[in-house]
Amino acid sequence: DAKTTQPTSMDCAEGRAANLPCNHSTISGNEYVYWYRQIHSQGPQYIIHGLKNNETNEMASLIITEDRKSSTLILPHATLRDTAVYYCIVRVEEYGGATNKLIFGTGTLLAVQP
Amino acid sequence: NAGVTQTPKFRVLKTGQSMTLLCAQDMNHEYMYWYRQDPGMGLRLIHYSVGEGTTAKGEVPDGYNVSRLKKQNFLLGLESAAPSQTSVYFCASSYVRGGVNTEAFFGQGTRLTVV
Numbered sequence: 001d002a003k004t005t006q007p008t009s010m011d012c013a014e015g016r017a018a019n020l021p022c023n024h025s026t027i028s029g030n031e032y033v034y035w036y037r038q039i040h041s042q043g044p045q046y047i048i049h050g051l052k053n054n055e056t057n058e059m060a061s062l063i064i065t066e067d068r069k070s071s072t073l074i075l076p077h078a079t080l081r082d083t084a085v086y087y088c089i090v091r092v093e094e095y096g097g098a099t100n101k102l103i104f105g106t107g108t109l110l111a112v113q114p
Numbered sequence: 115n116a117g118v119t120q121t122p123k124f125r126v127l128k129t130g131q132s133m134t135l136l137c138a139q140d141m142n143h144e145y146m147y148w149y150r151q152d153p154g155m156g157l158r159l160i161h162y163s164v165g166e167g168t169t170a171k172g173e174v175p176d177g178y179n180v181s182r183l184k185k186q187n188f189l190l191g192l193e194s195a196a197p198s199q200t201s202v203y204f205c206a207s208s209y210v211r212g213g214v215n216t217e218a219f220f221g222q223g224t225r226l227t228v229v
Contacts, residue, residue: 034217043118043204043220044157087156101147102206102218103173104156 003027004088009109012082018075020108022088025069032091033064034102035073037084044087044104047073078112085109116140120205120221127195127228135190135224137205145208146188147172147218148180150201157204163188195228202226 005023012018024033034049048055048062050071055062061074075082087107121136137146144165149157149172159172161180169180177199179191188207192199202225208218 036218041202041223043206043222044218045220046217049217101159101162101172103159104149106154106156 003090003103004105006086006088006105006108008106009111011111011113012075012078014080014112014114015077018073018078018082018110018112020073020075020086020088020110021070022072023070024088024090027068027090029068033062033068033071034089034091035060035062036087036089036102036104037082038087038107039081039084047086049091075110078110080112080114083110083112118205118207118219118221120203120224122224123222124225125227127192127226129195129197129228131195132191132193133195133226134192135203135205135226137188137190137207137221139186139188139205139207139219141207141209141219142185143207143209143219144185145210145218146182147206147208148178148188148190149204149206150174150199151204151223152201160190160203195226197228200226200228 035047036044038044050062064071085107089102118139147162148160151157158174163169163182166185181189202223204223205221206218
């Protein structure tokens with residue numbers, strides 16, 4: 001089972017920041033937090049990942065709490081094309097970290113409103 | 115650079131028929147995965163492979179077999195299709211860089227209907 005908890009759905013106004021929360025209270029010290037999104041029924045798309053420090057790339061920012069029990073994905077200026085299901089995933093470690101077995105939950109449907 | 119390519123994109127099977135889904139990646143990735151996604155659900159891992167010639171079971175492996183004879187290809191087989199296997203199937207690949215796993219790259223999916 002996925003070890004994350006996300007709200008089922010969220011709305012965001014176009015141009016505003018979208019803040020998507022995720023709880024992962026059972027995360028272990030060497031597990032990364034990954035975020036993916038799925039637009040319509042396309043293949044999931046990688047957004048960002050992190051271990052303990054906050055991360056930023058051209059798509060989004062990832063804020064991880066100090067105790068690592070929760071995180072927030074931030075889309076700084078949401079557009080209509082950001083409407084998608086967003087998955088927060090804790091990567092399962094195996095073979096000393098040499099695999100990337102991602103276990104998906106049901107995610108958060110983000111609806112960006114015009 | 116095509117990334118991850120799945121063949122076919124759509125298929126309708128009759129109950130009891132067999133078929134093979136092909137996943138090909140041109141990124142020289144070590145790891146490959148097969149997922150299924152049912153309506154309104156997240157993706158569930160069927161089988162995965164950590165290298166050529168190796169495979170392992172995921173969350174929902176029953177009714178499926180896989181093979182990784184070549185590094186770039188990962189085949190998913192349905193020996194005797196059942197209506198419960200109606201789903202969208204996604205393939206993905208990834209690699210390790212500097213001891214850290216990279217992101218997974220996904221194909222566009224195969225929509226399979228078993229009647």
